[in-house]
Every structure is written in C-alpha cells, then in structure tokens.
Amino acid sequence: MRRSSAETKAVILAAARERFAADGYDKATIRAIAADARIDPAMVMRYFGTKEKLFAAAAEFDLELPELAPDQAGAGLVRHFLRKWEADEGLQVLLRTGVTNEAAAERMRTIFGGQVMPLVIGLTGDPERAPLRASLVASQLLGLALSRYILKFPPMVAATEEELIAWLSPTVQRYLTE
Amino acid sequence: MRRSSAETKAVILAAARERFAADGYDKATIRAIAADARIDPAMVMRYFGTKEKLFAAAAEFDLELPELAPDQAGAGLVRHFLRKWEADEGLQVLLRTGVTNEAAAERMRTIFGGQVMPLVIGLTGDPERAPLRASLVASQLLGLALSRYILKFPPMVAATEEELIAWLSPTVQRYLTE
DNA sequence: GTGGAATGTCAACGGCCGTTGGCCTACAAT
DNA sequence: ATTGTAGGCCAACGGCCGTTGACATTCCAC
Numbered sequence: 001m002r003r004s005s006a007e008t009k010a011v012i013l014a015a016a017r018e019r020f021a022a023d024g025y026d027k028a029t030i031r032a033i034a035a036d037a038r039i040d041p042a043m044v045m046r047y048f049g050t051k052e053k054l055f056a057a058a059a060e061f062d063l064e065l066p067e068l069a070p071d072q073a074g075a076g077l078v079r080h081f082l083r084k085w086e087a088d089e090g091l092q093v094l095l096r097t098g099v100t101n102e103a104a105a106e107r108m109r110t111i112f113g114g115q116v117m118p119l120v121i122g123l124t125g126d127p128e129r130a131p132l133r134a135s136l137v138a139s140q141l142l143g144l145a146l147s148r149y150i151l152k153f154p155p156m157v158a159a160t161e162e163e164l165i166a167w168l169s170p171t172v173q174r175y176l177t178e
Numbered sequence: 179m180r181r182s183s184a185e186t187k188a189v190i191l192a193a194a195r196e197r198f199a200a201d202g203y204d205k206a207t208i209r210a211i212a213a214d215a216r217i218d219p220a221m222v223m224r225y226f227g228t229k230e231k232l233f234a235a236a237a238e239f240d241l242e243l244p245e246l247a248p249d250q251a252g253a254g255l256v257r258h259f260l261r262k263w264e265a266d267e268g269l270q271v272l273l274r275t276g277v278t279n280e281a282a283a284e285r286m287r288t289i290f291g292g293q294v295m296p297l298v299i300g301l302t303g304d305p306e307r308a309p310l311r312a313s314l315v316a317s318q319l320l321g322l323a324l325s326r327y328i329l330k331f332p333p334m335v336a337a338t339e340e341e342l343i344a345w346l347s348p349t350v351q352r353y354l355t356e
Numbered sequence: 357g358t359g360g361a362a363t364g365t366c367a368a369c370g371g372c373c374g375t376t377g378g379c380c381t382a383c384a385a386t
Numbered sequence: 387a388t389t390g391t392a393g394g395c396c397a398a399c400g401g402c403c404g405t406t407g408a409c410a411t412t413c414c415a416c
Contacts (some may be wrong), residue, residue, distance in 0.1 A: 002381090002382065002383080002392095002393065002394080003393080003394095005392075005393075008393075023278065024277065024278035026204045026278075027204065027278060029373065029374085030373080030375085031372085031373075031374085039394080040394065041374085041375085042375085042376080042377095042394080042395070042396080043393080043394065045375060045376080046394090050374085050375085051375090095277070096277055096278060098328070098329055099202065099273070099274055099277045099278070099324075099328055099329075100201065100202035100204075100205060100278065105328070105330065108329050109329060109332075112331065131332070131333040132337060132341075132345075134333070135325055135331045135332075135334045136334075136346075138321075138331060139318070139321040139322050139325040139334065140317070140318055140321050141321070142321050142324055142325060142329075143316075143317040143319070143320045143322070144321070146317065146320050146324060147316055150276075150277055150283070151276055151277075151286050152283065152287070153287060153290065153291075153316060153317075154287075154291075154309070154313075155309040155310040155312070155313040156310075156313045156314075156317065159310060167310075167314055170352070171318070175345070180362095180364075180411085180412060180413080181363080181364095183362075186363080186364090207402080207404085208404060208405085209402085209404085217365095218364065218366075219404085219405085220364080220365075220405085220406080220407095221364065221365090223405060223406080224363090224364090228405085229404065229405090357416100358415105358416090359414105359416090360413105360414090360415090360416105361412105361413090361415100362411100362413075362414095363410105363411080363412070363413090364409105364410080364412090365408105365409080365410070365411090366407105367406105367407095367408090367409100368405105368406085368407090368408105369404105369406075370403105370404100371402105371404090372401105372403080373400105373401080373403090374399105374400100374401090375399085375400095376397105376398085376399075377397095377398090377399100378395105378396090378397095379395080379397100380393105380394080380395070381392105381393085381394080381395095382391105382392090382393080382394095383393095384389100384390090384391090384392100385388100385389090385390085386387100386388085386390100
C-alpha cells in the first residue's frame with residue numbers, strides 16, 4: 001500500500017500513542033507499533049529517527065486548562081481532568097511512562113509547573129505558596145487517575161463522574177484557596 | 179566466597195528489592211540484581227526459580243496499619259504512610275511496578291482492599307460506603323507518593339513531613355468520616 | 357580421608373530488541 | 387517512454403535478556 005508521507009507519519013504516531021499509553025516505554029516496542037500501523041519497523045526509524053524521538057512526539061500534550069471562577073475552580077478542575085484523561089491519550093502516556101522513565105517524569109514536571117502553577121497564581125494571587133498548592137492539586141488529581149485508570153481499584157472504577165467530582169472538589173478547592 | 183543458603187537468598191532478595199524499587203520490573207534485570215549481590219545470575223534462578231517468583235518474593239509487603247482514634251485517623255494515616263514509604267522499599271516496588279505490570283497492580287488492589295478497607299469499616303461502621311472511602315484515601319496517599327517520591331515535583335520534595343500532614347490530614351479525615 | 361551433598365561458576369541457547377543499509381516499486385515530471 | 391524520487395520492504399547486525407546444563411569447589415558426615 002502507498003500513502004503520503006504525512007499520512008504515514010500520522011498513522012505511526014497514533015499507534016505509538018496507543019502503545020505507550022497501554023504498555024509504558026519499555027514494553028511498547030517499535031516492532032509492535034509498526035505492526036499496529038501495518039508498516040515495516042524501518043519506516044518508524046525513517047520518520048522519527050529514534051525510539052526516544054518517537055516517544056517525545058507521542059508525549060506532546062497540552063492540558064488546555066479552561067478559565068475558572070475562583071469559587072468553582074475545584075469542581076471545574078476535577079471535571080476537566082477526568083474528561084481530558086478519557087479524551088486524550090497523552091496523559092496516560094505520561095503517567096504510564098513517567099514512573100520508570102526520567103525524561104517523561106521531567107516532562108510531567110514541566111507540564112504541571114508550566115500549566116497548573118500559573119492557573120493557581122491567577123486564582124489566588126499568592127505567588128509564594130502557589131507552587132505547593134499546585135503540587136497538592138496535582139497529587140490528588142494524579143492519585144485519582146492512578147487508582148481509577150491504572151490500578152483500577154474497583155470502587156473508583158465503579159464511581160460515576162459526578163460522584164468523584166462531589167468527593168474531590170472540596171479537596172482541590174481547599175488546596176487552592178486554603 | 180561461600181555463604182549459607184539462607185544468607186545468599188537474603189542477599190539476593192535485598193538486591194532485588196532495591197532494583198525493583200528503583201527501576202521497575204522490566205529494567206531491573208536478573209543480571210543486574212545478581213551483580214549487586216556479587217553472585218552469578220544462575221544462583222538467582224536456583225533460589226527463586228523464575229524472575230516472576232523473585233518479584234513475588236520481593237513484593238511481599240505489609241502496611242502494618244496501627245490502631246487509630248477516629249478523630250485523628252487522617253493525620254495518623256498520612257504520617258504512617260509517609261514513614262512507611264521511607265522505611266520500607268516494598269511500597270516503592272509496588273508503585274513503580276504496578277503501573278506497567280498487571281500482577282503487581284493486582285497485588286496493590288488486594289493490599290488496599292485487604293488492609294485499608296477493614297480499617298475504614300472499623301472506623302466508620304459504614305460497610306456500604308467503606309470501599310469507596312478507602313479508595314479515596316488510597317488515591318490521595320498514592321498521589322502523594324507519586325508526586326513526592328516518583329515524579330519528584332520540587333515543592334512536594336521540599337515540603338516537610340509536618341507541612342504535608344497539615345495539608346493532607348483534613349482531606350483524608352473527610353474521606354473517612356464524610 | 358573419602359564420598360556426597362551443598363554452594364557457586366561458566367558458557368551457551370534462543371529470543372526479542374533498536375537500528376542500519378541495500379533493494380524494490382509505484383508514481384510524477386519530463 | 388524514460389527517469390528520478392519518494393514510499394516501502396527485507397535481511398541482517400550487535401546487544402541484552404531469561405534461562406539452562408555441565409562443570410568446579412567447598413564443606414560435612416562417616
């Protein structure tokens with residue numbers, strides 16, 4: 001079969017995202033990704049050069065945090081995070097990989113440092129404690145993703161979006177505004 | 179060098195725990211563990227049979243949850259969890275590994291289901307909502323470990339034990355007692 | 357002191373990995 | 387119709403892995 005360069009690249013990237021999200025960095029092999037994309041492993045190298053560069057491309061990610069009213073920021077953040085997780089594999093890629101791969105952990109730090117912290121500063125006008133506040137928020141949101149989507153604790157899997165929002169919003173709200 | 183069987187087994191197990199905790203299942207190779215233990219890789223197989231069985235032995239773990247007064251359970255749990263994490267590599271092994279290894283994820287589920295849930299039932303006398311409560315507690319505590327010890331978000335690393343207890347206790351307390 | 361079990365080493369196996377270089381093959385411009 | 391080029395394939399490399407079996411060494415019981 002014959003495709004345009006851009007098409008092939010996109011197909012490979014989609015397969016890579018799925019594999020990295022499902023298996024983590026090491027178990028997601030170039031060969032498996034290539035098989036998913038119905039293409040020779042050599043093509044992956046041609047288009048991305050190296051497994052690390054392919055991963056870097058697959059881990060591109062933007063939290064796309066919305067503007068939030070200060071008194072509803074907690075609920076808004078939890079809801080946005082849950083939906084973002086389910087709609088975009090990027091977060092899964094980063095979490096599955098960041099645990100055993102220092103480069104991915106570094107990217108996670110910059111994403112949360114660069115995207116959550118400014119939001120917190122804007123919401124609280126408290127630049128001094130904002131880094132800790134943002135990290136506390138991140139700890140609860142990532143713990144949610146970990147227990148619900150990765151470790152699959154049955155009660156977390158069974159809970160509805162609304163239940164989770166109801167339970168977690170006050171926590172996040174308090175971390176944001178004391 | 180010549181050692182007793184039990185000594186050697188213990189040395190291998192200690193090396194395995196360190197490697198699994200630092201690197202996760204795949205990157206912690208039998209060869210590296212054997213090198214740490216200053217022994218031939220074949221000995222690891224002799225004593226443990228298989229990499230999976232070695233892992234199972236290295237991932238033995240008991241949370242050792244203490245008895246807690248209901249109104250101080252939040253603070254007690256956070257403090258206990260922080261100290262347990264730093265004193266015992268078992269939790270690190272499970273978290274680093276559970277993210278990409280289904281067997282470790284299953285063990286994590288049984289540990290939290292079998293140890294945290296009974297504690298929550300005892301504290302609240304509310305068997306119906308206890309599973310969700312326990313999972314919420316777990317989500318915050320695991321999120322704490324993830325952001326502080328694995329991803330190493332700088333503000334979480336810099337925070338003192340007392341600061342973290344002060345911030346997280348109300349969260350855990352609320353998950354436990356509404 | 358000699359035999360045998362326990363402890364430890366060594367070399368090799370088959371397998372999967374990332375990566376490379378050469379070779380086809382379809383297509384578009386001439 | 388010819389040719390250049392871009393898309394794709396194939397076979398192979400060196401490396402590391404878990405695992406195995408044969409071989410060496412130490413120790414203890416008799």
